[in-house]
Amino acid sequence: MYVFFMIKKEDIRQQLSTQIGNAIRGEFEVKQIGMNFFNLFPNVSLSIKGVEMKDSTWKTHQQSLLKAKEIFLKVNPFALLSGDVRISKLVIEDAVIHIFVDTAGYSNQYLFSPKSND
Helix, strand or coil: CHHHHHHHHHHHHHHHHHHHHHHHCCEEEEEEEEEECCCCCCCCEEEEEEEEEECCCHHHHCCCCEEEEEEEEEECHHHHHCCCCCEEEEEEEEEEECCCECCCCCEHHHHHCCCCCC
16 A cells, blocks of 8 residues: 555555545645544544645735645545545645635635536
């Protein structure tokens, strides 16, 4: 399992960033990913570090909704082997969440709403 993860590590990191980014209607960046056997023992967890969640107008206001030092994702290791990342638990450590509304009424809270399938 560990060898498979090390070989597919970058693909998994990109897949997580893309899938979560698409689901939240924004950008989800992951700088580093690892496998952790102890944090959510006896389950396997993915450890993602340097996480940042941005909305579509981040370049204008430069306020990230979420910056986290580390997030642990409980995953199904057998699904992971088939390339399917299924998250069943999420633990966020050392994070800042910044929700705001500007004077025009714009808010970054929409990132918490699931993206419609239109």
